[in-house]
Amino acid sequence: MGRWKPDARGRLTLGALELFAERGYEQTTAAEIAERAGVTERTFFRHFPDKREVLFMGAKHLQDRVVAAITAAPASMPPIDVVGVAMESAAELLEEDRDYARQRWAVIAATPSLRERELLKMASLSAACAEALRARGVAELPAGLAAETGVTIFKLSFERWVSDEPSGTFTECIRDALAQLKGMTAGA
């Protein structure tokens, strides 16, 4: 998502992030977001069912992208590397706008109900990954292990990438986390 979006949807997203940061998520209404974006409340509801979805409507697109990457990976690739590549493709999407990702994350981290919502989205992502792996012929348990591991790597790498002192791009954080996990399990 580009930082400057002249369209109503982009202005609503930016306005919502500003207001959530200034006043807190719970204290912000859809009407106030519309006002900040210079559109009517009706326009807000044409784009989003509620204020929460301003933060979460991208999750479906992200999940679809991850599943597509799993499906498209070479048949010979081991499941753990398939999820690694899939998470990199998700990272590329978010890397387009680190400021947005950071601001969104700050709001979520500060709001318990949103942290729960984010957990649910991650559980949904894991379930979708496991299903896509099983469709490649991976057995039940390894599919679950690889899917959960992929989401773990995605989450921990995201948190490193949006931290004040990231150790690289999101993609680099993902590669590093997977390499570290392999090192931890291989040595043991």
Added chain:
Amino acid sequence: MGRWKPDARGRLTLGALELFAERGYEQTTAAEIAERAGVTERTFFRHFPDKREVLFMGAKHLQDRVVAAITAAPASMPPIDVVGVAMESAAELLEEDRDYARQRWAVIAATPSLRERELLKMASLSAACAEALRARGVAELPAGLAAETGVTIFKLSFERWVSDEPSGTFTECIRDALAQLKGMTAGA
């Protein structure tokens, strides 16, 4: 937890599981649970703050046990094996009553709000494991990776163990899952 508990708390727990299975979790009240257990509603609330906690009050004990096992593990043990041993100690606790674990899980699986609650408890368990690993001197990222991996193994092994055709005890499922994960990451 023993299957037969003559005390009020045990009867309330069993009564709640029966009613949740018969009528659904949302449709069951604390008063009905008390009635089924042959105690007053006031007795119910002396033991549990609400009907949800009948299912989740054990989570704190489980988490404490896991953290204690991480803390007590030999200093030379690699983090991934420390969490493996810690999850085995949690499994031993639940193995005392597979029927209870199965019934509790069936109620949770059937109720979206409880699945969310379970996700939160697992996130809390992961955070507590990561903290206990850091206290052993494990760095931030490996602590997070090992903690999340431990919870993944716990969750997937639990689901295998409470399935209709478990492939062994909960502890055996955990050992097998960790071995499979090591195989997946070592070969890749």
